[in-house]
Amino acid sequence: xxxxxxxxxxxxxxxxxxxxxxxxxxxxxxxxxxxxxxxxxxxxxxxxxxxxxxxxxxxxxxxxxxxxxxxxxxxxxxxxxxxxxxxxxxxxxxxxxxxxxxxxxxxxxxxxxxxxxxxxxxxxxxxxxxxxxxxxxxxxxxxxxxxxxxxxxxxxxxxxxxxxxxx
Numbered sequence: 001x002x003x004x005x006x007x008x009x010x011x012x013x014x015x016x017x018x019x020x021x022x023x024x025x026x027x028x029x030x031x032x033x034x035x036x037x038x039x040x041x042x043x044x045x046x047x048x049x050x051x052x053x054x055x056x057x058x059x060x061x062x063x064x065x066x067x068x069x070x071x072x073x074x075x076x077x078x079x080x081x082x083x084x085x086x087x088x089x090x091x092x093x094x095x096x097x098x099x100x101x102x103x104x105x106x107x108x109x110x111x112x113x114x115x116x117x118x119x120x121x122x123x124x125x126x127x128x129x130x131x132x133x134x135x136x137x138x139x140x141x142x143x144x145x146x147x148x149x150x151x152x153x154x155x156x157x158x159x160x161x162x163x164x165x166x167x
Contacts, residue, residue: 005077007045008035009116011126011137012055012108014154019056019065028127031154035125042077047119049081051111081119083111090114097145098135106134113137117147125154 017024018032038044056069073080091107091114098105109128116124130136141151 005043005045006038006122007047007119009047009112009119009121009124010035010052011112011124011128012052013127014125015052015056015069017127019061019069024127027156028153031125031156034157035154036072039072039075039077042075044077046078047081047115047121048073048078049083049112049115051083051108051115055108079119081115083115087111087114087118090117094145104134109134109137113144113149117144117149121149123150123152126151127153 014032014035016022017029018036022029035044039046053073057066061069072078091110094110094113095105095107113124124137126137128134128137130139137151138153142148144151
């Protein structure tokens with residue numbers, strides 16, 4: 001695997017969208033499929049944590065879908081990392097930062113962000129806009145409790161971006 005490839009983290013909502021082949025607005029699924037393709041081709045490195053696995057298994061998707069998920073996680077371009085003490089401390093720091101500012105940071109979101117920061121990912125992919133009462137994660141891109149982290153939707157493939165510019 002190349003050392004200069006982009007390292008990313010998928011929020012659980014990206015895995016679910018991909019596994020369930022959701023119908024999403026604004027060509028969002030094209031970005032998910034593009035990222036999955038790059039991971040399969042070892043052109044992107046994906047950091048995955050047990051938090052994702054716990055959230056995925058909590059949702060009843062069926063054995064066939066779970067088999068796809070399990071096979072996907074075995075790719076050499078996916079680094080499955082543990083949630084350790086350092087991540088727990090950073091999770092607390094992130095939650096405290098937003099609590100002081102009277103903003104609600106969900107514990108699971110803070111855990112995902114902490115792992116992304118610790119593993120120095122280039123981008124954290126999500127669709128989370130805080131609709132369930134927490135912080136709009138996309139709105140804190142670039143400054144997550146004082147840590148530089150890019151948070152974005154999975155980028156659209158170049159051809160789709162060009163097509164949208166000329167509409």
